[in-house]
Amino acid sequence: MDRDIRRMSSPVGSRVRIDGREVDYFCGTSYFGLHGHPLVIAAACTAAQKYGIGPATAALTPAHEEAIERACRFFGTETITYVASGYLGPMVLTQALREDYDVAFADCASHYSVLDALRATAKEVVLFRHLDADDLARQLALRVCPGQRPLVLTDGVFPSTGAMAPLPAYAAVLDAYPRSLLCVDDAHALGVIGTQGRGSFEYHGLQGDALYFCGTLSKAFGGTGGIVPGDRVLEAKMRGLSHIPAGASAPSAPAAAAAAMGMRLLEEHPEMRRQLWDNVRHMRAGLRAAGFDLADTPIPIVSLPGAPSIDLRHVCDALDREDLVVLYVPPRGYSDAPDVESLRIAVFSTHTTEQIDRLVDGIRRTL
Numbered sequence: 001m002d003r004d005i006r007r008m009s010s011p012v013g014s015r016v017r018i019d020g021r022e023v024d025y026f027c028g029t030s031y032f033g034l035h036g037h038p039l040v041i042a043a044a045c046t047a048a049q050k051y052g053i054g055p056a057t058a059a060l061t062p063a064h065e066e067a068i069e070r071a072c073r074f075f076g077t078e079t080i081t082y083v084a085s086g087y088l089g090p091m092v093l094t095q096a097l098r099e100d101y102d103v104a105f106a107d108c109a110s111h112y113s114v115l116d117a118l119r120a121t122a123k124e125v126v127l128f129r130h131l132d133a134d135d136l137a138r139q140l141a142l143r144v145c146p147g148q149r150p151l152v153l154t155d156g157v158f159p160s161t162g163a164m165a166p167l168p169a170y171a172a173v174l175d176a177y178p179r180s181l182l183c184v185d186d187a188h189a190l191g192v193i194g195t196q197g198r199g200s201f202e203y204h205g206l207q208g209d210a211l212y213f214c215g216t217l218s219k220a221f222g223g224t225g226g227i228v229p230g231d232r233v234l235e236a237k238m239r240g241l242s243h244i245p246a247g248a249s250a251p252s253a254p255a256a257a258a259a260a261m262g263m264r265l266l267e268e269h270p271e272m273r274r275q276l277w278d279n280v281r282h283m284r285a286g287l288r289a290a291g292f293d294l295a296d297t298p299i300p301i302v303s304l305p306g307a308p309s310i311d312l313r314h315v316c317d318a319l320d321r322e323d324l325v326v327l328y329v330p331p332r333g334y335s336d337a338p339d340v341e342s343l344r345i346a347v348f349s350t351h352t353t354e355q356i357d358r359l360v361d362g363i364r365r366t367l
């Protein structure tokens with residue numbers, strides 16, 4: 001078996017059973033531990049009993065309807081298009097918008113979902129330097145002909161490093177281009193940032209008709225499946241110009257019911273989000289005190305880059321022996337992974353202060 005693929009025999013959460021051992025778990029994307037929450041699991045079980053597993057074709061089960069209704073309320077949008085996975089979100093979006101733009105620009109370290117979506121458009125795609133609004137401005141000036149409409153597509157939060165795209169700077173650059181579009185794959189931000197958990201645009205205070213986002217119910221919300229929030233106009237374009245909503249099975253009824261319950265819990269318990277942000281602050285402060293130079297953001301992904309004198313595989317293995325599990329990321333081992341090896345640490349709202357302190361102490365001792 002691949003060294004990095006472990007056998008997990010419990011629900012995902014802050015404390016899991018991996019390879020037959022109970023460990024403190026700091027990997028993955030279940031930022032509120034909702035995939036293992038008893039009410040989420042119960043909702044999925046009830047839906048399986050009532051509606052079975054497979055999604056209906058050309059029909060929605062009440063579980064799907066509830067997930068869509070809850071997502072509309074959660075994100076304050078008129079419509080939600082619910083598709084098989086978050087990976088498909090950028091593709092649905094770029095297909096739906098294909099008559100609204102001429103040339104696409106993407107952060108060069110965007111997630112595979114973004115780059116695959118753009119490759120499938122048969123339109124010109126220009127990559128700009130990672131997180132670099134000045135380079136975006138330069139590329140736009142070079143590549144957009146008079147009358148052309150640019151579309152910019154990027155991760156809102158990058159999955160390996162937790163870096164946040166400088167969306168206000170991108171929006172300011174795009175002000176000079178009439179009918180330009182700014183689109184975000186917000187898989188790691190939805191549910192997590194913004195006062196109501198609506199993601200990167202809410203966090204940065206950006207609003208407007210030219211802003212689009214997609215994301216997933218498979219991470220913060222405890223279910224599975226991708227979403228593209230929008231209005232009736234966008235929904236009609238998705239139906240007309242993208243084959244994915246009709247041509248790919250929707251998530252299963254239990255997955256939809258789980259996501260609906262996850263959204264309900266996050267809506268009814270905003271303290272879960274505050275707890276996550278507190279935990280992130282505590283983790284970042286502890287690691288900063290241990291000598292790491294970390295940005296002060298609310299993102300529950302912390303990336304510790306290696307140095308020539310440190311063998312991070314060794315650090316990862318040493319932590320593992322203390323039942324502390326973090327993810328070793330090889331150089332360029334994922335879409336946005338740094339050129340050097342790194343450790344990716346995921347923070348959950350369900351981690352206790354003691355768990356976080358134990359990890360920070362373990363890292364301090366093993367480095």
Ligand SMILES: Cc1ncc(COP(=O)(O)O)c(C=O)c1O
Pocket residue numbers: 085086087088111113155159185187188216217218225226
């Ligand atoms: C930025 C980004 N977009 C999309 C996805 C895919 O989402 P899903 O797992 O729901 O297909 C991921 C998964 O890790 C991601 O990091």
